Amino acid sequence: MKISPKWWIILGGAVFGILGALAVNWGNPANMGICVACFLRDISGAVGLHRADVVQYIRPEVIGFTLGAVVMAFAFKEWRPRGGSSPIIRFVLGICVMVGALVFLGCPIRMVLRLAGGDLNAITALAGLIFGVLIGIVFLKRGFNLGRARPMSHTAGAIMPGMMVVLLVLALAAPAFIFFSESGPGSLAMPLFAALGIGLFVGVMGQRTRFCSVGAWRDVFMVRDFYLLSGVIAFLVAALVTNYIAGNFAADGFYSWGFADQPVAHTDHLWNFLGMGLVGIAAIQIGGCPLRNLILSGEGDTDAAVTVLGYLAGAAIAHNFIIAATPGGVSEWSIAAVLAGWAFCLIIGFTMRKA
Amino acid sequence: MAVEVDVRGLSCPIPVVRAKDAIQKNPGKELKVILDNKTAVENVSRLAKNSGYSIKTGEEGEDYTILMTPGK
Numbered sequence: 513m514k515i516s517p518k519w520w521i522i523l524g525g526a527v528f529g530i531l532g533a534l535a536v537n538w539g540n541p542a543n544m545g546i547c548v549a550c551f552l553r554d555i556s557g558a559v560g561l562h563r564a565d566v567v568q569y570i571r572p573e574v575i576g577f578t579l580g581a582v583v584m585a586f587a588f589k590e591w592r593p594r595g596g597s598s599p600i601i602r603f604v605l606g607i608c609v610m611v612g613a614l615v616f617l618g619c620p621i622r623m624v625l626r627l628a629g630g631d632l633n634a635i636t637a638l639a640g641l642i643f644g645v646l647i648g649i650v651f652l653k654r655g656f657n658l659g660r661a662r663p664m665s666h667t668a669g670a671i672m673p674g675m676m677v678v679l680l681v682l683a684l685a686a687p688a689f690i691f692f693s694e695s696g697p698g699s700l701a702m703p704l705f706a707a708l709g710i711g712l713f714v715g716v717m718g719q720r721t722r723f724c725s726v727g728a729w730r731d732v733f734m735v736r737d738f739y740l741l742s743g744v745i746a747f748l749v750a751a752l753v754t755n756y757i758a759g760n761f762a763a764d765g766f767y768s769w770g771f772a773d774q775p776v777a778h779t780d781h782l783w784n785f786l787g788m789g790l791v792g793i794a795a796i797q798i799g800g801c802p803l804r805n806l807i808l809s810g811e812g813d814t815d816a817a818v819t820v821l822g823y824l825a826g827a828a829i830a831h832n833f834i835i836a837a838t839p840g841g842v843s844e845w846s847i848a849a850v851l852a853g854w855a856f857c858l859i860i861g862f863t864m865r866k867a
Numbered sequence: 868m869a870v871e872v873d874v875r876g877l878s879c880p881i882p883v884v885r886a887k888d889a890i891q892k893n894p895g896k897e898l899k900v901i902l903d904n905k906t907a908v909e910n911v912s913r914l915a916k917n918s919g920y921s922i923k924t925g926e927e928g929e930d931y932t933i934l935m936t937p938g939k
Binding site: 517588590592594597652653657658660661662663722727730731734735736737739799800815 | 875876877878879880881883884887903904905906909910913914917929
């Protein structure tokens, strides 16, 4: 029996959701079984780009996302080193995505996991994400694009996969100059090889299905295409059902429904909305969510690789400049950074059009 | 002669946006889209089918092509 692409993405999304939920039971932070933004933030801290000592760890999942994609890109002849589509703009947009995500406290994937863990702040954020996506679509319809990429050398394409291998070596060797949190979310982690295995699975699945947690919403509103969204919905339903079956909603479990006192979350609704909105518009302009860019970087896409570096820089900026929110809420610097991010995205949207 | 739409080098979702533009500007005409990655081939193929075109995909050297003909 041949499984159609539509069923593959539903199946892949569902397994991803089950793993994302169970990863918490296996050791990852609550409602953070998989969070691409949080995990990149932890890596940024582990290599000392920021010194928030509760969020420093080399997350093997992230390494797996890219390396799993490398394997599939070669297996299916989709390894195509390319780049040159406004890398500096993508770098700054990557910073914007990270700033927005760390003001909400999660990427669009953790947003879905937070919802599947009873955190209703995720609904405010989803509304914000869709708001940002819709504005991004307006720009797309006006002819927005960041220019054409050109084929590049295999060496260039191999840089980000190579960096991931280096990170894996550093995670295993744990030299003294790498920071590992002793308390807080950064100290909560499932065993290294299990995390790497989940990352590889998601990388393999994501490369084949093109899973994208922002593109999903874009395609629905722009071209009435529900392919990607079906994967995201399967992810949500599977994570929710898994949380109930695993007893995570029991009295002594991790989760309960509501807005207040949710794990690694705050209730500043306006900034949850605008923070995730910034993720939405910036991710539309980049062409995909953080997971998607990690996967593209595994296909030799150097523009996606530069975007990933932007995420790491954004995480450092967010924590060094007190922009990242805490469970207590946002700071005045969070507000300033989100507004600056929105201003940047609007300028990019108005100025980057086809000649 | 098919109307050519060259979306090589354009990242997601611009190939779909350009193909959709071409559909709207050339109703009833055959379109030939030239692409350089399989994700874009899949995305534009779905758009074409959802827009009532029959499609024929091919490869030209390093590139891919989709010939879109109006009607199923």
